[in-house]
Amino acid sequence: MHVLVRDNNVDQALRVLKKKMQREGVFREMKARRSYEKPSERRNREAAEAVRRARKAARKQAVREGLIAAPKKKEMVRRPSAPGMAGPSESKAT
Known part of the structure; x- marks a missing residue:
């Protein structure tokens, strides 16, 4: 399994790796192998x-x-961003 690290952003690469491992079922297999x-x-x-x-x-x-x-789709709940963190719809006042 390969993950590219772009711009020395190890945190993003770790997130991508965890997502890939989740999709492959690695975590499920590790849990299953803990006990007989x-x-x-x-x-x-x-x-x-x-x-x-x-x-x-x-x-x-x-x-x-x-x-x-068809089952009802779950509505996405937007969480307010942390103070000082400008999102795509917010702009920082300078």
Whole structure:
């Protein structure tokens, strides 16, 4: 896995790395490997995951076909910026 560090901005590179690791499932696998999982528990978990995936796929298909209403989209909540930090819509008075 490669992450480019631009303008010596290590913090941004770390954020990008964490996001990539999250997408790849590295954190989930690390958590799973912390303790031993019995084969029967693993089968049960994988079967439950398969059921969840199948239900999600069926739900998406039903929404596409118009059989059920699409879920309401969550509204983005804008947090006020910290004092002294000018955002894109704010301008600093000099």
